[in-house]
Amino acid sequence: MTASPPPQGTHPYNRSMSTRPTRTNRRTVYDELRRRVIGLDFGPGAPLSENELAAELGVSRTPVREALIMLAQDGLVQVFPKVGSFVSRVDAQRVSDAQFLREAVELASLDDIPADPDPEVVAELRANLAQQELAEDDLDQFFLLDEQFHHGLLRLAHHEGTWQSVVAAKAHLDRARRLGLHDRSLHDFTVQHTEVLDALLSGGAEEARPLMRAHLRAVFDDIERLRARSPELFAPSVGQPTRRNIAVWE
Amino acid sequence: MTASPPPQGTHPYNRSMSTRPTRTNRRTVYDELRRRVIGLDFGPGAPLSENELAAELGVSRTPVREALIMLAQDGLVQVFPKVGSFVSRVDAQRVSDAQFLREAVELASLDDIPADPDPEVVAELRANLAQQELAEDDLDQFFLLDEQFHHGLLRLAHHEGTWQSVVAAKAHLDRARRLGLHDRSLHDFTVQHTEVLDALLSGGAEEARPLMRAHLRAVFDDIERLRARSPELFAPSVGQPTRRNIAVWE
DNA sequence: CAGCAAGTGCTTGTATACAATAACTGTCTA
DNA sequence: TAGACAGTTATTGTATACAAGCACTTGCTG
The missing domain is CATH 1.10.10.10 (Winged helix-like DNA-binding domain superfamily/Winged helix DNA-binding domain)
Incomplete structure (x- = not known):
């Protein structure tokens, strides 16, 4: 009863899996x-x-x-x-931790990108960057392309499995960014993306690492600037029962 | 209807939070x-x-x-x-990715541990190591202490928020380890833990990093050895519909 | 008028009934 | 005997009814 036997015969694990919409x-x-x-x-x-x-x-x-x-x-x-x-709420500590995790994972993954990366994925990244330049006015579209870009880099390193953790952390970052990301042009980020990919393909992880770090830090600095400007959007790091009334809409 | 107003008056976020068992x-x-x-x-x-x-x-x-x-x-x-x-199933790729994420986060966190770390947490880590030496026969107890140890290191770096992701990855690693971790003495890991903490407190992140890397790699090597010995416990990385019958218990 | 207290309405937590479907099993047939 | 096929059984997905508890409201009371 407690120790159920493993499935016999056709186990779902062995079946299509690919053609499973569900x-x-x-x-x-x-x-x-x-x-x-x-x-x-x-x-x-x-x-x-x-x-x-x-x-x-x-x-x-x-x-x-x-x-x-x-x-x-x-x-x-x-x-x-x-x-x-x-x-x-947008917790400052959580955003910080999300940034930290993302930076650690993405920087470390650069070391595991082979010198001869999958050309198919590289082509996708190139096409993605081209689209980024066209979609710099559409925040939703840009975030989507941004996700695909960073996802592609992890695929190059054969660490696609970590994407789930990264995208979970990225969700908190994106939410914070969206709260006040209007004064900075998305074009800057596209340029940084391009620089990272070019450095990676020409000089390897050694040259790409500082550029990637600068890019991720730039994203984080945006959030910190927003927090200085509009602290009320962020939850206190360790909340004492503040009980101050929240501003009421309408 | 679509845009609900934020809560008015006493918001749960402002209430006890600490004394909430639920x-x-x-x-x-x-x-x-x-x-x-x-x-x-x-x-x-x-x-x-x-x-x-x-x-x-x-x-x-x-x-x-x-x-x-x-x-x-x-x-x-x-x-x-x-x-x-x-x-x-214990997916080899997933275990690898879990190891990669854990290594990236824990190594990066060493850099953020202040030169004057929280003495209270340090004392906890010391006490934890002492308990590890006593519990080297009890696998459950050892894994619990192991978790607390690595959790404490993240707390020293003020990145406790990343613990959730690390422990999620660690779950897959521990499961794999448990499948065949009987021939290696847990004492080795306790020694490694002690070396990491000593190096951290005396020489900072610079000296602790290679020891931490060696420790995490040792854990991973254990798993790889198991996979070479008992591949049937692991799921194929990218499952073609294999349909071979799984060994039936009982 | 201040404070307390019972009540009311809302919330999520849990239990249960039913629906949809995949997989196995037995039977029938060629 | 091999294979097709329909019935059976077990599974999760979904809907709904009820239980429990918190927060606010309202009226009473001093």
Whole structure:
């Protein structure tokens, strides 16, 4: 009873796997809510009612609730039992940690990119950069291309499995960036991306590392500048029960 | 409707937070199942029936199901819709990526440990090492102390927020280690831990880094040796629909 | 008027019933 | 005997009903 035998015969692990769409409502709701949280359609601190979301999305509470549990594990939502669910505030410490993790992983991965990288992936990265230059006005499109670019670099290093952790950290960074990223041109980032790739292909990890570090730091500096300007958007690092009233919309 | 206003008055974020136990059944089940998966009470590939688990644990399907969803996000469980839920096999690529992420984060964190580290945490680490020497026969106890040790190092670097990602990666490593970690004495690891801490406190990150790298590599080498010896415990990196029959227990 | 207290409405947590579907099993047929 | 095929069983996905608890409201009371 406690020790169940492994599956016999055709195990799902051995079957198609590739041709398996299996789009459950839970997954659809998860993707949608995650998009709204990162895209600031749901601002930090906003309450998320399971009943309301279920009604709006045309499903029952179950898939909504399960999606919220997944988002809570991502750190994007906080669930207070018997009280309510809320979009996580932008925690300064969490943003810092996300930046730290991303920087550590992405810089280390540069060392594992072979001297003869997969030409197919390189071509994708080139095409991606070309698109970045065209999409510098569309923040959503730019973030999408940005994700694909950094994902591609990890694929070059054969560390695609770490992408999940990186993208989870990146979610918090992007949310913070989106709060006040209007005065800086996205073109700067595209230039930095191009410099990183060029240095990598010509000089290897040695030359690419300082450029990558500068790029990731530039992203982080943007967030720090925003925090200095609008500290109220960020949650206190270790919250004493402050109980000051939050500004009320409307 | 789409843009809910932020909470008014006393927001849960402003309340106790510290004195909030809130142990739901979901959390209890999650902790228990995670312990069993990592502790190999549920072997890789074992089927996990929601109904069976619910009956055994004395709860309904709901908390069990939600716990499985959380475990699936950790990569420890795979859920195939309308088919079944299974403990993830030990994927070689995933173990490699987990090792890579852990190494990148922990090595980078050494640089951020101040020259005058928190004496309280240092004392905890010393006490932890003393306990390690006493617990070298109890694998469960050793893994617990090992976690606390590496967690403490991250706390010294003020990057405690990354612990969640590290412990998620460590779960896959520990599971792999547990499969065949019997021929090597745990004492070696305790010695390595001590060397890392001593070097850190006397010579800083410069001296600690190579020792930490050696330690993490030693853990990884253990796993690689196991894979060479018992490849059937590992899932194929990119699964072609192999359909070979898995060895059947009992 | 201040303070307290019961009540009310909302929230999430849990249990359960039903639906959809994949996989196995037995039977029938050529 | 081999294979096709339909029925059976077990699985997860979803919807819904009920339970438990917190926070706010409202009325009472001193």
